[in-house]
Amino acid sequence: MKNYSNGEITIHWQPKLCQHAGICVKTLPKVYNPKASPWIAIENASTEALKAQVNSCPSGALSFSLSEKV
Numbered sequence: 202m203k204n205y206s207n208g209e210i211t212i213h214w215q216p217k218l219c220q221h222a223g224i225c226v227k228t229l230p231k232v233y234n235p236k237a238s239p240w241i242a243i244e245n246a247s248t249e250a251l252k253a254q255v256n257s258c259p260s261g262a263l264s265f266s267l268s269e270k271v
Contacts, residue, residue, distance in 0.1 A: 205241040210248045211266050212241060212255060219262035228254045 205212045225233040231245040232254075243251065248267075255263045 203239075205239065205243045206268075207243045207248070207251075209268055210243070210251055211268070212243060212251060213264045213266065214241065215262045215264075217262075218260050220260040222259050224257055224259060225254060225263060228257065 203214045203216070205214070226235065229246050229250060232242055232251070234240055234242065246254075252265060255265045258264075
């Protein structure tokens with residue numbers, strides 16, 4: 202599992218579950234770029250947009266956790 206965080210939200214990616222449906226890339230192309238390294242640029246979208254997109258991942262390869270507010 203690989204994790205990408207912006208301090209508010211952490212996206213968890215499980216490559217073995219990914220079916221490469223491309224919904225993430227189509228929904229938030231400024232965040233998900235399979236040709237880049239790292240391929241997730243989490244800073245390019247709001248936490249709300251990221252949550253909505255991750256919830257639409259058909260394979261469950263993407264999930265998220267929220268940071269606790271101090």
